[in-house]
Structures are given as structure tokens and as C-alpha cells.
Amino acid sequence: MNRKLLLPACLLLILYSYLGLSQPVTGYEKLIIAPGNTLQGTILLTSQIDTISTVSLYGSVKAFTIYSKLEGVPLYNLTGNTLTVMVAAGDTVNITYFSQLSGDPLTLYVKGWNQSLELYIHANYVILGVEPIPDLVLREGNFTVFRYNRLEEDLSLSAMEVPVAEEKTGTYLQGKTWIPVQLVFAAIAIILVLVVVLLLILRRGRNKKSTFLSEEEEAIIDFLRKNGGKAYLKDLRESLGIPSTTLLRRVRRLEEKGLVKTLRAPGGLIVQLT
Secondary structure (H helix, E strand, C coil), X not given: CCHXXXXXXXXXXXXXXXXXXXCCCEEEEEEEEECCCXXXXXXEEECCCCEEEEEECCCEEEEEEEEECCCECCCEEEECCEEEEEECCCCEEEEEEEEECCCCCEEEEECCCCEEEEEEEECCEEEEEEECCCCEXXXXXXXXXXXXXXXXXXXXXXXXXXXXXXXXXXXXECCCEEEEHHHHHHHHHXXXXXXXXXXXXXXXXXXXXXXXXXXXXXXXXXXXXXXXXXXXXXXXXXXXXXXXXXXXXXXXXXXXXXXXXXEEECCEEEEEEC
């Protein structure tokens, strides 16, 4: 329809409505209040006959789009925050806008025209009051949702934004020097690596010490190897010339290191390589 015909068409539709020939528009409205007092509004209008509808937009409108399923862009007139739009029979008009709200605390008045309404309020806001009482209250992500099946009277909302302080992932040392948490974790990781390396070095040193053999112990091992891997303790004493007490002590040390084992036999104590 040509925009020049908007006024005659509107007058005709108003007459139809006055005579009871038109049916009321059914609609859905969704308002999302985000941090920074920003508002995103969506309105859906449907009608079974050609009619005209007037709806309100809220806040200082920064962006606005309107389209319909049948006509693309329908006839409309936006004056201030009042939008007048022609809705064709069987058509659905979709209105979306972004605006900036004002006030501290924030006060929002929503005009009721029997629409289904969903009001989303971000968690940064403390809700001071809302009238009328919603039919249902939900929690979706970071938003509290007030749902009205049919808003027959004007809605009043009062809320105050309480910004959440940005969290710093770090810690403070003496003197209030802030250290990023990544540096703290890196320092802990380096200390753990150094501790592990030190333990490995100490363990290797103990292993070397435990496998070190004295000259007398090496002589005992060499004698056993040359004599089939075992010999009587008395033969070791006579062949190596080691005193009995010292020899027994050396055998016990070799036994502790797992190099030899001792067996008791009728002829005396036998020392055998493991």
C-alpha cells in the first residue's frame, strides 16, 4: 500500500473498529533489561482482519526494525515513542528495537494492552518493586523473568543496578603488592620441579653409596666367582687372611646389599652368590 494512503486507511480502520467490525490485535511483548540500563524490546502483532494498532516503545530508541510476514515492511508511523502500524489480515508484524533507559533507580512503565509479556531483568539489578504481580517468575541464566499471560493494566517496575566488581585473579604479598595468579602457580611449579630433581639426586647418591664395595668385599666376591659361586666361611678366612670377626661383618654387609646369601650346613656356614 502506498504511504500516501496511510491517513485514509487509518481513518477507515478506525471507523471499522468503532462500528465493531474489526477484531482486537493479539500480541506478544518481550523486554530485556541488560547492564548499563540498556533495553531490547520485541513486539509481535497479529490480526484476523485488516486493522491498525498503536504500541509504545520505551527509553531513548537507538535502533529500530519492523517487518511483516506478508508485506515485508508494513505501513507505520513512529512519533516519539508511539508506534502506529497497520496489520493486514492473517499477517504477523515483528518489531524490534534497542534503547537506553535512564534513572537511578531505574523506573519503567509498560502499557498494558492485553498482550502476553515477558520481562527479563539482569542479575546486576536489585528489584525494588513490580506491579502488578507476575503470573510466573523464572530464572534463566543471568536473568530473572517476570511472565504475564495477559497484561490488562499498566506495569510499573523499579530496580537499581549494582555493578559486580571485576574479579582479579591474583594475590597480595606483604606491602599490598598484587601478584597475578599465573606467576604464583608458575613459582609453585618451579619449586616442585626442583624438589623432585633434588630427591632424584639424593636417591642416586644413596644407590651409588650402597653399591660401593670395599677391597675386602670385592675380594670375597672374586673368590666366590672363582670357586663356583659358593664357599665355606672358613675357606674364605683361610684363603683371604681376613679375621673371623671382620669377615663375618663383610659377609653381612654383602648380604644386606643382596649380593650374597648365607646357608648353614653340617660343615659350617656357606656363603653363596645370589
